[in-house]
Amino acid sequence: MKTIEISQKLRKSLEKELKPDRFDHTLGVAYTAANMAFIHGEDVEKALIAGFLHDCAKCMSHEDQIKICEKNKIEISEVEKRNHSLLHAKVGMFLARTKYDVYDTDILNAIRWHTTGREDMSLLEKIIYIADFIEPNRKPLDDMNTIRQEAYTDIDRCLAHILHNSVIYLKTIGKEIDDATMIAYEYYKDRYND
Numbered sequence: 001m002k003t004i005e006i007s008q009k010l011r012k013s014l015e016k017e018l019k020p021d022r023f024d025h026t027l028g029v030a031y032t033a034a035n036m037a038f039i040h041g042e043d044v045e046k047a048l049i050a051g052f053l054h055d056c057a058k059c060m061s062h063e064d065q066i067k068i069c070e071k072n073k074i075e076i077s078e079v080e081k082r083n084h085s086l087l088h089a090k091v092g093m094f095l096a097r098t099k100y101d102v103y104d105t106d107i108l109n110a111i112r113w114h115t116t117g118r119e120d121m122s123l124l125e126k127i128i129y130i131a132d133f134i135e136p137n138r139k140p141l142d143d144m145n146t147i148r149q150e151a152y153t154d155i156d157r158c159l160a161h162i163l164h165n166s167v168i169y170l171k172t173i174g175k176e177i178d179d180a181t182m183i184a185y186e187y188y189k190d191r192y193n194d
Helices: 003-017 020-040 044-053 062-071 078-082 084-098 105-112 123-134 144-153 155-172 179-191
Strands: none
Touching: 003 020, 003 044, 020 044, 020 123, 020 144, 044 084, 044 105, 044 123, 062 084, 078 084, 084 105, 105 123, 123 144, 123 155, 144 155, 155 179
16 A cells, blocks of 8 residues: 555545544644655645554543553553653654554654654654644644744754753643653754853
């Protein structure tokens, strides 16, 4: 099956499976990712597929996500056990492969790292991470206009900007920061200039 057929099939399937607001977000991420891929020379269809599937496990309960991980020997950190918003990326990667028959490593990794980021991200991983943050349905945050411009002009600066803002925000509200996020922040912070 051609990737364009896969992305169209995914769109129809996810429209039935996701809550309307999650589906709207998913469309926003998929189409933002496709636009970014076009600008930055990444495979547009891969970006669409990863965008469609990035939150495919988000509507599952935290308990169900933990069960899937335990049953399939997917490592869970202590931070992930305590934070529902983190574990869905690993479970989403698993579902993309087992439920949606996606075997492309680039796509699977983009789904896996879209929440925390990681050091030395691939172009597709950066695109999905950033698209999830900037898609049009997102509530405008501080610097959002600048970040959206950077997404199309300087992807590494954009990534560093988002990681910086995320770490500051999480520290400000006293929320735990995943190790992968801190490692990514340290890796990219030299590219960030206030």
